[in-house]
Amino acid sequence: xxxxxxxxxxxxxxxxxxxxxxxxxxxxxxxxxxxxxxxxxxxxxxxxxxxxxxxxxxxxxxxxxxxxxxxxxxxxxxxxxxxxxxxxxxxxxxxxxxxxxxxxxxxxxxxxxxxxxxxxxxxxxxxxxxxxxxxxxxxxxxxxxxxxxxxxxxxxxxxxxxxxxxxxxxxxxxxxxxxxxxxxxxxxxxxxxxxxxxxxxxxxxxxxxxxxxxxxxxxxxxxxxxxxxxxxxxxxxxxxxxxxxxxxxxxxxxxxxxxxxxxxxxxxxxxxxxxxxxxxxxxxxxxxxxxxxxxxxxxxxxxxxxxxxxxxxxxxxxxxxxxxxxxxxxxxxxxxxxxxxxxxxxxxxxxxxxxxxxxxxxxxxxxxxxxxxxxxxxxxxxxxxxxxxxxxxxxxxxxxxxxxxxxxxxxxxxxxxxxxxxxxxxxxxxxxxxxxxxxxxxxxxxxxxxxxxxxxxxxxxxxxxxxxxxxxxxxxxxxxxxxxxxxxxxxxxxxxxxxxxxxxxxxxxxxxxxxxxxxxxxxxxxxxx
Amino acid sequence: xxxxxxxxxxxxxxxxxxxxxxxxxxxxxxxxxxxxxxxxxxxxxxxxxxxxxxxxxxxxxxxxxxxxxxxxxxxxxxxxxxxxxxxxxxxxxxxxxxxxxxxxxxxxxxxxxxxxxxxxxxxxxxxxxxxxxxxxxxxxxxxxxxxxxxxxxxxxxxxxxxxxxxxxxxxxxxxxxxxxxxxxxxxxxxxxxxxxxxxxxxxxxxxxxxxxxxxxxxxxxxxxxxxxxxxxxxxxxxxxxxxxxxxxxxxxxxxxxxxxxxxxxxxxxxxxxxxxxxxxxxxxxxxxxxxxxxxxxxxxxxxxxxxxxxxxxxxxxxxxxxxxxxxxxxxxxxxxxxxxxxxxxxxxxxxxxxxxxxxxxxxxxxxxxxxxxxxxxxxxxxxxxxxxxxxxxxxxxxxxxxxxxxxxxxxxxxxxxxxxxxxxxxxxxxxxxxxxxxxxxxxxxxxxxxxxxx
Ligand code: SF4
Ligand code: SF4
Numbered sequence: 001x002x003x004x005x006x007x008x009x010x011x012x013x014x015x016x017x018x019x020x021x022x023x024x025x026x027x028x029x030x031x032x033x034x035x036x037x038x039x040x041x042x043x044x045x046x047x048x049x050x051x052x053x054x055x056x057x058x059x060x061x062x063x064x065x066x067x068x069x070x071x072x073x074x075x076x077x078x079x080x081x082x083x084x085x086x087x088x089x090x091x092x093x094x095x096x097x098x099x100x101x102x103x104x105x106x107x108x109x110x111x112x113x114x115x116x117x118x119x120x121x122x123x124x125x126x127x128x129x130x131x132x133x134x135x136x137x138x139x140x141x142x143x144x145x146x147x148x149x150x151x152x153x154x155x156x157x158x159x160x161x162x163x164x165x166x167x168x169x170x171x172x173x174x175x176x177x178x179x180x181x182x183x184x185x186x187x188x189x190x191x192x193x194x195x196x197x198x199x200x201x202x203x204x205x206x207x208x209x210x211x212x213x214x215x216x217x218x219x220x221x222x223x224x225x226x227x228x229x230x231x232x233x234x235x236x237x238x239x240x241x242x243x244x245x246x247x248x249x250x251x252x253x254x255x256x257x258x259x260x261x262x263x264x265x266x267x268x269x270x271x272x273x274x275x276x277x278x279x280x281x282x283x284x285x286x287x288x289x290x291x292x293x294x295x296x297x298x299x300x301x302x303x304x305x306x307x308x309x310x311x312x313x314x315x316x317x318x319x320x321x322x323x324x325x326x327x328x329x330x331x332x333x334x335x336x337x338x339x340x341x342x343x344x345x346x347x348x349x350x351x352x353x354x355x356x357x358x359x360x361x362x363x364x365x366x367x368x369x370x371x372x373x374x375x376x377x378x379x380x381x382x383x384x385x386x387x388x389x390x391x392x393x394x395x396x397x398x399x400x401x402x403x404x405x406x407x408x409x410x411x412x413x414x415x416x417x418x419x420x421x422x423x424x425x426x427x428x429x430x431x432x433x434x435x436x437x438x439x440x441x442x443x444x445x446x447x448x449x450x451x452x453x454x455x456x457x458x459x460x461x462x463x464x465x466x467x468x469x470x471x472x473x474x475x476x477x478x479x480x481x482x483x484x485x486x487x488x489x490x491x492x493x494x495x496x497x498x499x500x501x502x503x504x505x506x507x508x509x510x511x512x513x514x515x516x517x518x519x520x521x522x523x524x525x526x527x528x529x
Numbered sequence: 530x531x532x533x534x535x536x537x538x539x540x541x542x543x544x545x546x547x548x549x550x551x552x553x554x555x556x557x558x559x560x561x562x563x564x565x566x567x568x569x570x571x572x573x574x575x576x577x578x579x580x581x582x583x584x585x586x587x588x589x590x591x592x593x594x595x596x597x598x599x600x601x602x603x604x605x606x607x608x609x610x611x612x613x614x615x616x617x618x619x620x621x622x623x624x625x626x627x628x629x630x631x632x633x634x635x636x637x638x639x640x641x642x643x644x645x646x647x648x649x650x651x652x653x654x655x656x657x658x659x660x661x662x663x664x665x666x667x668x669x670x671x672x673x674x675x676x677x678x679x680x681x682x683x684x685x686x687x688x689x690x691x692x693x694x695x696x697x698x699x700x701x702x703x704x705x706x707x708x709x710x711x712x713x714x715x716x717x718x719x720x721x722x723x724x725x726x727x728x729x730x731x732x733x734x735x736x737x738x739x740x741x742x743x744x745x746x747x748x749x750x751x752x753x754x755x756x757x758x759x760x761x762x763x764x765x766x767x768x769x770x771x772x773x774x775x776x777x778x779x780x781x782x783x784x785x786x787x788x789x790x791x792x793x794x795x796x797x798x799x800x801x802x803x804x805x806x807x808x809x810x811x812x813x814x815x816x817x818x819x820x821x822x823x824x825x826x827x828x829x830x831x832x833x834x835x836x837x838x839x840x841x842x843x844x845x846x847x848x849x850x851x852x853x854x855x856x857x858x859x860x861x862x863x864x865x866x867x868x869x870x871x872x873x874x875x876x877x878x879x880x881x882x883x884x885x886x887x888x889x890x891x892x893x894x895x896x897x898x899x900x901x902x903x904x905x906x907x908x909x910x911x912x913x914x915x916x917x918x919x920x921x922x923x924x925x926x927x928x929x930x931x932x933x934x935x936x937x938x939x940x941x942x943x944x945x946x947x948x949x950x951x952x953x954x955x956x957x958x959x960x961x962x963x964x965x966x967x968x969x970x971x972x973x974x975x976x977x978x979x980x981x982x983x
Binding site for chain 1 (some may be wrong): 530531532533535539541542543544545546547548550551552553554555570573574575576577579580581582583584586587590591592593594595596597598599600601602603604605612613615616617618619620622623624634635636638639640665666667668670735737738739740741743869900919922
């Protein structure tokens with residue numbers, strides 16, 4: 001029996017039936033189908049979070065000039081305060097509210113009599129104290145159940161204070177994971193913010209989508225893009241702002257880093273403003289190189305292409321020696337990677353470059369397209385849980401619609417390999433024989449660790465110490481264990497350094513107490529010898 | 530840092546900014562982890578469970594296991610009964626705990642799920658147990674959830690058989706495993722037989738051996754929880770945290786109780802030792818006398834560095850009161866004492882403390898938050914901050930040293946292993962406080978004033 005079957009066989013028949021569709025071994029030949037984005041099984045220790053975590057925690061939380069008021073009891077606001085490392089910096093013109101946690105701290109009376117009054121008052125106080133240009137409200141579980149109309153409160157406040165006020169009904173029970181929350185957040189930003197600014201268009205301008213500036217990733221990517229000569233109009237949403245987001249429609253091209261959390265905006269902007277998007281990956285040397293070349297090819301300016309090659313060469317030069325050293329330390333190791341909905345894929349090539357094979361991988365809340373590529377989207381069945389997440393349709397904005405290239409040129413670029421509106425998913429880069437598990441759970445973590453014995457495990461805080469206590473080096477790929485950046489050329493070096501450190505820290509050689517491996521009673525018995 | 534916090538205080542009745550409390554379930558989860566071979570179970574949507582596990586893991590740097598009913602929208606409309614039923618079956622099948630401790634969340638509370646009924650109907654394997662408590666997050670704080678869960682265990686399990694066991698029931702308050710270890714050590718030294726609930730030592734400070742086990746060696750055993758009902762006396766440490774379960778046990782099993790402040794500082798530890806002495810009728814051994822004497826020695830030696838220093842203390846109610854006590858004992862002035870947990874008793878007790886030491890001009894507040902504390906400090910600064918990690922922003926903004934004590938400390942290591950209770954704990958606190966203040970003096974003074982000997 002192979003490892004996959006051995007692990008799945010330990011389940012009762014009901015769970016086996018469910019999980020067997022989510023756990024597959026990569027084989028050569030026909031593309032394989034995986035079940036994803038379906039309900040977690042009650043009682044199974046999933047790593048998933050909720051809709052609110054995806055909306056407030058991931059997408060809108062990082063917008064620095066926004067007062068994010070969490071409407072609900074205190075917990076939800078508390079847990080998303082400073083815990084995601086979406087770094088932000090203020091300047092003279094932008095306020096930074098990310099250091100603050102705002103909540104309506106609902107009490108029992110609010111649950112019984114409704115919380116709208118409280119929300120109204122909270123907005124009033126936020127306006128009086130901070131005078132923000134934009135307030136966003138996220139509701140948590142009880143709010144939807146007691147029927148508070150947060151959208152009406154938002155509309156009323158918007159009128160009353162003459163500022164932007166948005167509401168997100170991202171109650172935790174909606175959808176099956178964080179993913180629903182991403183979608184809800186995308187809808188709100190698209191409907192109410194993007195396109196409301198009137199900045200002048202700039203040359204070679206881009207938006208960076210699905211980059212949350214974890215550990216300063218976004219800053220590193222921006223540094224490189226600016227060196228080449230691009231104008232970054234907005235970043236969604238790491239160190240991003242309401243002020244920049246308003247003008248996102250003026251850019252020429254959308255770059256999508258995290259496909260899962262933000263592809264909705266990319267698609268809608270294509271329909272509404274005619275803006276093309278391409279899938280990029282700024283993690284790992286080969287991926288960065290091809291992403292930068294794709295962007296330059298899209299714009300098609302020979303000077304830009306030459307500059308791109310120049311910057312790549314210089315940046316590589318800076319790190320190549322270091323990378324070679326770490327590669328010599330890591331070559332031949334095996335890894336498990338299990339993060340989010342896009343990140344797993346982002347790291348495969350970087351690990352490969354370092355000589356590390358990914359033998360076990362998966363997403364916490366990816367959809368089938370994140371595994372199998374976007375071509376499967378038309379064949380994905382919409383179940384009841386996904387239906388609860390609103391899908392909005394946008395139409396062409398005649399005044400702001402512009403196309404950078406003719407349809408013929410787009411086809412030409414696509415044929416040349418520029419990934420316009422294209423994402424091939426994890427399948428494209430994962431090696432044969434690897435085991436993929438969707439919505440990985442605690443039981444499978446433990447069992448696969450025993451079966452496959454990876455040398456290093458990349459996951460999140462909830463698994464980290466479980467894995468480490470089993471004797472396997474473990475690094476968090478959500479928070480980078482408070483290190484980073486990992487994006488860009490320099491980031492790759494940081495990553496290589498960190499995992500070498502995790503593998504070789506002297507403590508690993510001391511875990512076993514000497515008396516466990518050597519006899520403690522020395523001396524000879526009965527005068528023998 | 531925190532540049533947008535205005536110095537001017539304003540009327541703020543509703544908007545909570547930078548809280549000093551979190552929600553009930555995380556407290557319940559923590560308490561349940563202190564029971565041997567127990568799986569804490571969060572009855573709600575999986576997001577809460579995920580947040581709570583993260584929160585605990587970040588503080589302890591150790592796995593915090595828990596399962597969830599994983600509600601979807603359907604369950605939220607039709608009730609979570611079938612989710613819980615499935616969850617219970619799956620948990621016993623796959624994770625094989627001895628007991629499941631269910632707590633509710635905002636969601637299941639708002640829809641009014643009947644946990645008593647669900648659990649009665651659930652199929653529980655022979656010899657295994659399921660208990661529950663209600664932890665609506667719109668009431669109280671994580672402290673409330675913590676004591677509710679303790680009461681939940683008692684409700685389901687503790688029994689008075691009519692035969693006393695000669696033991697002391699101890700509720701340790703919302704403290705770290707390091708503190709629980711220290712309490713146990715002192716009770717052993719005092720020759721006191723006890724049952725402590727919960728006991729997270731050996732669970733959330735479990736050793737690294739190279740083999741992970743889901744249920745580490747520590748935790749209160751189920752027979753011990755049952756036997757709580759036969760104890761002679763309950764001692765609840767941390768009056769605002771432990772009175773509720775102590776009272777509950779008295780009502781259910783007629784075990785009389787007594788509450789004391791958390792044994793932080795000299796007098797609070799004295800009271801604890803005296804209570805043990807009265808209970809076990811054993812003399813205080815030299816070992817404890819020696820520790821107390823060492824503490825006295827240290828406090829006298831160093832008093833000039835702490836005398837009249839002002840300090841702002843924030844965190845959980847009993848921890849803040851304990852820290853205020855030791856601060857006062859060190860001659861410091863606890864200018865601001867703030868807890869996010871609601872309850873007027875906190876302010877009463879804080880004021881009584883000030884009166885006892887004859888100190889005036891200090892403010893105590895329940896249901897406060899860090900935003901307001903920061904504003905107070907902007908208007909009238911202090912020399913030292915004592916509290917959890919979230920105070921580091923204020924510390925940086927106002928350039929005030931922060932001594933990390935209590936929950937949560939998510940940005941440092943080792944803290945959960947080391948006690949702040951008992952004389953030993955007081956010695957450690959004295960060191961932390963002195964180092965913070967004296968490092969500061971070394972950093973801030975002129976070259977010509979740098980003292981080689983201090
Ligand atoms: S929904 Fe309620 S129980 Fe869940 S994290 Fe938020 S406050 Fe806590
Ligand atoms: S990379 Fe993953 S965890 Fe991060 S936002 Fe995207 S989907 Fe979420």
